[in-house]
Amino acid sequence: MNIKAQKGTKDILPSEITNWQFIEDCAKKVFNKANFKEIRTPIFEDTNLFERGVGDTTDIVNKEMYTFTKSDRSLTLRPENTAGVVRAYLEHNFFRESPPIKFWYFGPMFRYERPQAGRQRQFHQIGVEMFGVQDASADVECIMLAVEFLKTLGLNDLTVEINSLGCNTCRKEFKDELKKAIAPFKDKLCEDCQNRYEKNPLRILDCKNEACNKLFEENNLRNKVSGIKLCPECSEHYNKLKLYLDALNIKYIENPYLVRGLDYYTKTVFEIKSNNLGSQNAVCGGGRYDGLVETLGGEKTPAVGWAMGVERLNSLIQPIEDKKLDYYVVSDNQLEAVKLTKKLREHGLSAEFDYNSRKFAKQLEKASKIAKKALILGEEEIKNNFITVKDLNTFEQRKMNLQELI
RNA sequence: GCGGGCAUCGCCAAGCGGUUAAGGCCUCGGAUUGUGGUUCCGAUACGCGUGGGUUCGAAUCCCACUGCCCGCCCCA
Numbered sequence: 001m002n003i004k005a006q007k008g009t010k011d012i013l014p015s016e017i018t019n020w021q022f023i024e025d026c027a028k029k030v031f032n033k034a035n036f037k038e039i040r041t042p043i044f045e046d047t048n049l050f051e052r053g054v055g056d057t058t059d060i061v062n063k064e065m066y067t068f069t070k071s072d073r074s075l076t077l078r079p080e081n082t083a084g085v086v087r088a089y090l091e092h093n094f095f096r097e098s099p100p101i102k103f104w105y106f107g108p109m110f111r112y113e114r115p116q117a118g119r120q121r122q123f124h125q126i127g128v129e130m131f132g133v134q135d136a137s138a139d140v141e142c143i144m145l146a147v148e149f150l151k152t153l154g155l156n157d158l159t160v161e162i163n164s165l166g167c168n169t170c171r172k173e174f175k176d177e178l179k180k181a182i183a184p185f186k187d188k189l190c191e192d193c194q195n196r197y198e199k200n201p202l203r204i205l206d207c208k209n210e211a212c213n214k215l216f217e218e219n220n221l222r223n224k225v226s227g228i229k230l231c232p233e234c235s236e237h238y239n240k241l242k243l244y245l246d247a248l249n250i251k252y253i254e255n256p257y258l259v260r261g262l263d264y265y266t267k268t269v270f271e272i273k274s275n276n277l278g279s280q281n282a283v284c285g286g287g288r289y290d291g292l293v294e295t296l297g298g299e300k301t302p303a304v305g306w307a308m309g310v311e312r313l314n315s316l317i318q319p320i321e322d323k324k325l326d327y328y329v330v331s332d333n334q335l336e337a338v339k340l341t342k343k344l345r346e347h348g349l350s351a352e353f354d355y356n357s358r359k360f361a362k363q364l365e366k367a368s369k370i371a372k373k374a375l376i377l378g379e380e381e382i383k384n385n386f387i388t389v390k391d392l393n394t395f396e397q398r399k400m401n402l403q404e405l406i
Numbered sequence: 407g408c409g410g411g412c413a414u415c416g417c418c419a420a421g422c423g424g425u426u427a428a429g430g431c432c433u434c435g436g437a438u439u440g441u442g443g444u445u446c447c448g449a450u451a452c453g454c455g456u457g458g459g460u461u462c463g464a465a466u467c468c469c470a471c472u473g474c475c476c477g478c479c480c481c482a
Contacts, residue, residue: 059480116476125482285482309482332440364442378440
C-alpha cells in the first residue's frame with residue numbers, strides 16, 4: 001500500500017499545530033471583543049447554493065468545484081463560506097433578530113486548482129460576515145477587525161487596498177460605458193476577456209494578460225473609463241468609508257482596478273496584501289454584498305464580510321516552538337512513576353514518565369529534551385518519602401515532598 | 407488547461423559510467439551496572455521515484471510514466 005495525501009492537500013503535523021492554535025486563539029480573542037459569534041456550517045452544501053450565491057460566471061463555480069451526486073442530490077464541497085453562512089442566516093431566521101448579526105468562522109474550503117505556493121486544493125479560511133447594516137460603519141468595522149486581527153498575529157508589513165464597485169445601477173452604467181470603450185478592439189482581446197465581455201465586463205479590467213494590457217494602454221482605456229462613476233449614494237458611502245479609515249489611522253491604497261472574482265460584491269471591496277508571500281500575495285479579501293441575501297431567497301439585506309487564507313497567514317508568522325512538559329518522572333520503579341504522574345496531571349500539571357524504565361542516564365536525556373524539570377524517584381526517595389526535583393536548565397537539584405510540588 | 411524545475415536512508419546531502427553508494431542531523435545501543443548539556447565507540451539504503459532501453463558495466467546516459475515544487479490563469 002502506498003497511499004499518499006492527495007495533490008493539493010496537506011497533513012497539519014504536531015510540529016506545526018501550535019501555530020494553527022495560535023491563529024485560532026487570536027481569532028477567538030479578537031472577534032469576541034467585537035461581539036462576533038462563531039458559526040460552524042457544513043462542509044458540503046447543495047450545489048445550487050454556490051451556483052447562485054458565488055455566481056455562475058466565476059472561475060470558482062465554473063471549473064473549481066468538487067461536485068458529486070448522492071441520492072439524486074448534487075452536492076458540492078464548499079469552495080468558500082459566505083454562501084453557507086448566508087444560507088444558515090436565512091434557515092435559522094437570524095433576520096428576525098435585531099441587527100447587526102455578526103458571525104465568524106474557521107474551517108476548510110475546497111477548490112480544484114493547480115496547487116502552487118500559497119494555494120492548495122483543501123485550504124483553510126478564517127472569515128467574518130456582518131448582516132443588517134447599510135452604513136459604511138459596518139465596512140469599517142470589518143476592515144478594522146481584519147487589521148486588528150493581523151496585528152495581534154504580529155503582522156504589520158501589509159497593505160490594505162480598497163475600491164468601490166458601486167451598486168447595481170451605477171455598475172450597469174459603467175459596464176455599458178466600458179463595453180462601448182472596449183468594443184473597437186474587443187476582437188483582439190484574449191479568449192477569457194472575450195467571454196467576460198458579455199458575462200462580466202468588469203473583470204476585463206483585472207486581466208493579467210500582457211497583450212490585453214497593452215491594448216488597454218494603446219487605446220487609452222484607463223483614462224477613458226477611470227473607474228466606476230458612482231451614483232450619489234454609493235459615492236457618499238465610499239467617501240464615508242475613507243473618512244472613517246483616515247480617522248482610525250488605517251493606511252490604505254485606493255485601487256480602482258480591484259474588482260474581485262466573486263459575483264456578489266457591491267460597493268466596497270478590499271484586499272490586504274503582503275510583500276512576503278509568493279505570487280499569491282493576498283492574505284485577506286472581502287467586501288460588501290448587499291444583494292446576496294436576496295439572491296438566496298431572503299429579504300434585501302445589507303451585508304459585509306471578508307475571508308483570510310490561514311495557510312498564507314501561517315507562512316507569514318514565525319514557527320512557534322512546542323511547550324515543554326512541566327515534569328518528566330525519572331524512576332526505576334514504574335509503578336511509583338505512574339502513580340506520581342497521575343497525581344501531577346490531576347493537579348493540572350503536564351507530565352510523562354519512561355515507559356521502558358531505562359537507565360537513569362537515558363531517562364534524563366529524554367527529560368531534558370521534552371520537560372522543564374525532572375522528578376527523580378529512586379529507591380532512596382521512595383524509602384524516605386521525598387522527591388528529587390532537578391531543574392533541567394540550571395542543573396540545580398533539591399529535595400521536596402509531594403505537597404510542595406503540587 | 408498551459409509553461410518551467412526537481413526526484414539518492416526519517417531529515418539535509420555527496421556522487422556526473424567502473425570494486426563494499428561519502429558525510430552531517432535525528433533515532434537506538436554502549437563507554438557511564440542511579441543522574442542529561444561535551445567527548446568517544448557501535449547500529450541503521452542488497453538501495454538511488456517507477457518501468458523500459460543503451461553498455462562488458464548505470465544512481466550516474468536515453469525514453470516513457472508518476473510524484474512534488476514553482477509560475478500563468480484565478481483566488482484566501
